[in-house]
Amino acid sequence: MSARRSNRGKRKTSDHVDAERVDNGLPVRLFATDRYPCERVNTYSTVDLLLWVRDALKGKPEMDILMGSCFGGLFQIPTRRLLAGKVVHSMMTRQLVTMKKYEMWPVFGGNPFRFSLVEFGEVTGLPCGEFEEGYSIDYKLPETEENYAHWDTLFGGNRDATIEDIVALVESDDQIPRDIRLKLCLVVIVDGVLIASLQKPKPTLKYVKLLERLDDFLAFPWGRESFLWTISTLKPPLKVMGKCEDPLGVFCNKLRQQTIKAVGFPLALQLVAFRAIPQLLQLAAGDDTINLINYAETSLPKHAGLT
Template identity: 45%
Template sequence: MQPDHRLPLRLFATDRFPINKLNIYSSPEILPFLRRVLSDTKEFQTIRQSCFGKLFDIPSRQAPISTKLIHSFLSRQLICGGDHTLFSVFGGNPFRYGLQEFGAVTGLNCSPFTEGYHPDTAKAVVAGKDVVWQKLFGEKNMITIAELCQMLEEDKDMLFWKKIRIALIIIVDGVLIAHKQVPRPTPRYVRMLTSLKTFFAFPWGRESFLKTISCMKPPKPAPPKIKDPIAWLVHKLKQRSFRLQGFPLTLQLVAFRAIPQLLHFIPAPIDNRTLMDLEDGYLPQHGSINFIDIRRVEFSSNLAVSPVIAIENQAEPGWGDWPNQTKDDRLMYLEHLISEKFTFNKAMWPGGVTTEPLLKNPKARGHRHGNKKLTRVKQSLKPKPTIKKETSSRKQRRISSYFTRSNVNTFTNEQLTEMVLVLQKQMKQMQNLLNQKKRKAHGRQSSFHTVLSRCKKQRSSHHEDQGAPIDQDFPDTHQSGVETAPVKPLASDPPTDQNQQIHYYSGKLKMFRNYHKIQEQPQQ
């Protein structure tokens, strides 16, 4: 079958998609955190009754973000003329992600902005200069969403007017409009907290969607540095990681509604709970859908894709619509085929980058090579019979026990450091005493061993048993003609005679070197 060139072009050619991940700034785990911290409070009741209340009705099993799944839909998108609509083709079947779909999965207000307002042209507010900012955060010009969460959790005496506003700014800048690696409050949104009624009436769904969709499609209008917006997006999606702002989880939620078969490949048991039911304050800690399972669904013969998910009628005029939106002929032709319930297939989609390798249908789960029967696979999963062996009553030792000296005490790092400093000071005093002995010998003994042997003879004449001299070599630092000041003995040193002091410090030196030998042994 030949491609239908009246349809929009693919960004990447059919079955030639990059396999990478995304860097997503939004933190949906903030929602169950607020559910726990504000449990049974007037503040949380106010939030549940506001435009943000339905965020807590998101299915908990679908809430953990799968960057691989979202990246798959971005790389399968069509190049459409509509700035605020993304069409992705999965298994040859298109599905739409737009403002109406965004509002359907979040419950946020997607009404039109007030006349003259647009996020890109809104007047900036300086952090710390606004009255509301000063009342909430004091003199801090910079504060993070994480710090606000900590304030909310630790300050049990926080007043209602402050607690509700901090919780709202956490939702807006931490979940919906996240645009920084380390999310911080946006001064413009903080100023809007002057009136809660005005804050709740603002179309946060439209604001969040614009921030989200702007990162998913070729930029329009393109910045001066970007000469080819389509090539720019292709390059970004082929990178190892690509950042997304706003609330990208919504694309995943729309995909789960459009392609229900994906839900069977979430590596977690079936769970009908919502974020409101997570009383522990954490999202489910299960894994995400991997690339192989995504391809299994895409190549499935039973694949069913809804081009447009069910959307409830809204009473607000202009809800989910874009005034004066232009559509090219290809997009209008695609929407016409969808309205006619046309049966799509892979071969009819034209265009796309062909540099990526061709993806193939993965093997079914449980498939094995050779002539082995599936029953053998089941048998291999049975536990092996245990064989009783005579084991030694002596337990296996840690290898470090073979290098441990039983006569060495255990010291802390601080104690060892203090010991080293004391020994170094005592060694210096011993060296000074040795220099004095050398001067008295008129320079005839210049060797360390000679001095110690002479001291031994003098000691024997007094019938004193102070132990054998040290046998280790020591560098001779004596220089003729250099006068050395007399050194006063330490208060902790009991010997007063010079010979006794020399042998006292010799013993200290031996301890010091034994300590270094212990330190040089292998660390386990």
């Protein structure tokens, strides 16, 4: 009898492991199935700034230039796909633990989907080609007078300018030259939406320097730049002896906090999730005919319908 009870116990444990951990042959997850923390992501990226750019350039030739550039696709994103902020956190907690540094694999309904540079480019429309040889997203341009020359031209010599300051500058001066107005709006898009890494975002010197040649700026692989920033905080960090010896534990603890910081453009993960999970998108109000260009308001409402 004791042997039979022992066998029954083993079968029960085995069944539990099969359902919760083996997961049809998938790699292990960060959290056990149906044991995910349910908090929110503090995104430094502010999509409302795209609506501000739209209104700042509305009816001007500069808007035609913007819509014909690599950034034009951002304004075609349906607004309802940008409203449910909890989706990003949910997909972060549901990801598989893999060795892929630049890929993320959330699981929903037992089925994994990939979030990589390929999917990022597809949902944003941003160019994701190779960088020039030797370029790194961590590279910081030396703070020399020569490198600050164009900065001073755009921001009136204010070297502590923030994105908020740029918005105020454009709104307060109707006589800003057209080329300068366009460049200021491009800075807002890049540092306020795509590469946001601070709670109070500021222009990045190397991006402002690149604006000296508008064609070069518009030809830059902004999709790759934004993706690499984005993926850096959506996945567990790398193991570093003496500094971060338990990256999975550190990351899971962060996901259990009330908020977790995400840089870059994390809403791209949400866009991919909605594309991969049509049933989830059906729960979001509205339809895809309303995008950032024809949306009537100046800011997106909070959406609490998806939990």
